[in-house]
Amino acid sequence: MSGAGSRGVVGGTEFPRFFVNWTILRIFAKTIITEGGVLMEIEDIREMAKAGHRREAVEELTKMLEEEGCDREAVLLELGVVYNAMADMTNALNCLNEVLRINPENTRAKTYVDMINSILNYYCKDLLNP
Numbered sequence: 366m367s368g369a370g371s372r373g374v375v376g377g378t379e380f381p382r383f384f385v386n387w388t389i390l391r392i393f394a395k396t397i398i399t400e401g402g403v404l405m406e407i408e409d410i411r412e413m414a415k416a417g418h419r420r421e422a423v424e425e426l427t428k429m430l431e432e433e434g435c436d437r438e439a440v441l442l443e444l445g446v447v448y449n450a451m452a453d454m455t456n457a458l459n460c461l462n463e464v465l466r467i468n469p470e471n472t473r474a475k476t477y478v479d480m481i482n483s484i485l486n487y488y489c490k491d492l493l494n495p
Contacts, residue, residue, distance in 0.1 A: 407443050414447045422447050438467045442474055454481050 407429075414422035426444040429435050445460035458481055464474040 407439055410447075411443060414450060419447055419451050423451075438464055438471065441467070442471065445474065445477060449477060449481060454485060457481055 407426075410422045410425050410429075413425070423444065426440055426447065429440045430437065430444075441460045441464045445457045445464065448454075448457035448460060458478065461474045461478050461481070464471050465478065468474075
């Protein structure tokens with residue numbers, strides 16, 4: 366394995382060549398090539414949002430919505446989830462309600478809508494009547 370060409374460099378770090386090739390293959394396998402460039406898949410965007418890069422996730426999901434033939438239900442659902450994580454309840458409800466217009470049986474969207482509505486409907490009488 367120590368022969369010529371058996372090692373590769375990624376990001377300034379040397380790795381075995383098979384690892385570099387496998388990593389590159391995985392990266393290409395998880396992307397969707399379009400005329401406008403490369404779009405990330407929803408799973409990658411979900412991981413991006415979990416890592417705290419929610420604004421970038423919203424931008425990528427919005428780009429996906431603009432593409433022909435995208436799965437609007439899945440993209441809008443993920444967009445609603447990201448907006449909810451950002452505490453942007455208005456946009457979250459808009460996206461999730463659109464999902465329910467597309468598919469009224471989407472239980473994940475129903476659950477998020479119910480949860481957000483219960484948060485928005487909550488009030489504490491003690492805070493209102495000191």
